[in-house]
Amino acid sequence: MRRVWLLALVVIAGCSKGGFSERRAAASGNELRTTLAANPTTLDPSTVQDIETMDIIRNVFEGLVSWDENNKLTPALADKWVMFPDGKTYTFHLQKGAKFHNGRAVEAADVKYSLERACDPHRNSPTAANYLSDIVGAKEMLAGKVRAISGIKVVDTTTVQITIDAPRPYFLGKLTYACACIVCREAVQGSNEISKIGEMVGTGPFMAEALIPEQQFSMKAFDGYWGGRPKVDRVVELVMKDSQTRLGKFRSGEVQIAGITRQDVPAIRKEFGDQVHLWPRPAVAYLALSPNGYAPFADRRVRRAVAMAIDTKKTVDLLSGTVNVAEAI
Numbered sequence: 001m002r003r004v005w006l007l008a009l010v011v012i013a014g015c016s017k018g019g020f021s022e023r024r025a026a027a028s029g030n031e032l033r034t035t036l037a038a039n040p041t042t043l044d045p046s047t048v049q050d051i052e053t054m055d056i057i058r059n060v061f062e063g064l065v066s067w068d069e070n071n072k073l074t075p076a077l078a079d080k081w082v083m084f085p086d087g088k089t090y091t092f093h094l095q096k097g098a099k100f101h102n103g104r105a106v107e108a109a110d111v112k113y114s115l116e117r118a119c120d121p122h123r124n125s126p127t128a129a130n131y132l133s134d135i136v137g138a139k140e141m142l143a144g145k146v147r148a149i150s151g152i153k154v155v156d157t158t159t160v161q162i163t164i165d166a167p168r169p170y171f172l173g174k175l176t177y178a179c180a181c182i183v184c185r186e187a188v189q190g191s192n193e194i195s196k197i198g199e200m201v202g203t204g205p206f207m208a209e210a211l212i213p214e215q216q217f218s219m220k221a222f223d224g225y226w227g228g229r230p231k232v233d234r235v236v237e238l239v240m241k242d243s244q245t246r247l248g249k250f251r252s253g254e255v256q257i258a259g260i261t262r263q264d265v266p267a268i269r270k271e272f273g274d275q276v277h278l279w280p281r282p283a284v285a286y287l288a289l290s291p292n293g294y295a296p297f298a299d300r301r302v303r304r305a306v307a308m309a310i311d312t313k314k315t316v317d318l319l320s321g322t323v324n325v326a327e328a329i
Contacts, residue, residue: 030233034257035246039214039239044194045181045202046118046125054178056217056237060101061181061202064092064111065172073172077106077182077203087167094158098226100184101207108160110182112152116141118179119149123192131177134164205230214239287315 040053045061048054064078075081078092098106115135118128121144132138136151151163164171174180187201188194200208205227206219217237221230240246243261247268250258260268260276269276289306291298297306 030231032232032235032257033255034235034237035249035255035259036217036237036239037241037243037246037259040211040217042193043196043200043208043211045178045183046123046128047193048178049126056219057178057181058204059206059219059235060200060204060208061178061183062204063175063177063180063182065175067176073176077111081172088165089161089163090172091155091159091161094160095226096158098203099224100187100203101201101222101224102184102187103224104184104186106182106203107157108154109157110185111160112149112154113185114182115152115180116149117183117188125179127177127179131174131179134166134168134171134174136163136165206235209234 036052036056038050038052040056041050042048042053043057045057048057062076064076064081066074066076068074075095077095077098079095081090081092083090092111094106094108094111100106115132115138117123118125119132119138119141121142128138129142133142135149137146137149138151140146141149151165153161153163155161182203183194184201187199191199194200197208197211202208203226205222205225207222209218209220211217216239218234220234221232223229238249238255240249240258243259243264246255246258247260247264249255265276265278289297289303291303296302
């Protein structure tokens with residue numbers, strides 16, 4: 001799958017019609033304005049699922065590891081890690097100088113707290129079971145049988161050890177998901193779900209600033225970020241559910257980045273050329289033959305016959321032309 005965006009450099013957008021310079025003057029200095037196709041569903045990394053909200057969460061919170069621009073595993077809050085010869089135990093060493101947005105240094109105890117918080121059955125995380133249950137004791141905590149995860153050990157202030165139930169080469173990749181992000185204990189204790197900006201205290205490059213439901217989410221650069229201060233001072237994400245509205249705001253220069261639908265790519269490319277950018281992302285979309293919507297589809301053989309008769313590549317090309325086609329099973 002790919003996400004599709006329109007990007008404009010200030011010098012390019014400044015040439016567009018619609019009074020761009022006047023609109024931009026209303027923004028503060030070095031500010032990036034972009035769009036969200038939906039209102040944020042949560043402010044809590046342990047419960048987020050949708051891609052729009054995920055983009056916000058990942059700028060404010062971080063996990064031990066992450067992906068780089070080439071989809072390769074890269075250190076995040078963990079500066080380095082060592083895997084034991086048995087392939088089941090990992091020792092993570094935290095970044096020197098890593099701090100929460102409130103100025104407190106990140107500790108190994110925060111890692112244990114955050115992963116256990118995500119697996120707390122009272123939180124009812126929709127993702128923790130999929131991404132964290134390989135850790136020894138996580139399934140028991142998710143089931144409400146224990147109150148701590150035995151496979152997470154605080155070695156010292158900056159070292160945490162995680163043991164999984166069997167060697168799994170994909171385990172580190174699972175730790176990149178949002179439910180493995182590290183949250184600030186004192187900011188969220190007593191709150192079942194992070195729902196206020198003041199509770200949204202992470203270690204990421206940006207600090208949550210304000211949320212106006214159905215209108216916008218804003219965040220500002222974190223001066224103390226361990227990876228170096230962001231190059232922009234502020235990011236404002238405007239909620240615009242209609243793709244034509246997003247496109248109109250881009251044309252007028254009111255936003256510098258706008259998400260567009262895959263179906264609109266051919267036409268928009270004619271207008272904006274190389275300002276249209278496509279990025280791969282790990283996601284799956286599919287068309288299903290529902291047995292409840294059409295009586296003959298109740299028979300699995302009929303569904304398989306229809307599926308075999310469809311030219312999947314041609315169908316995808318006609319619908320979007322921007323995604324890869326999975327092999328038929």
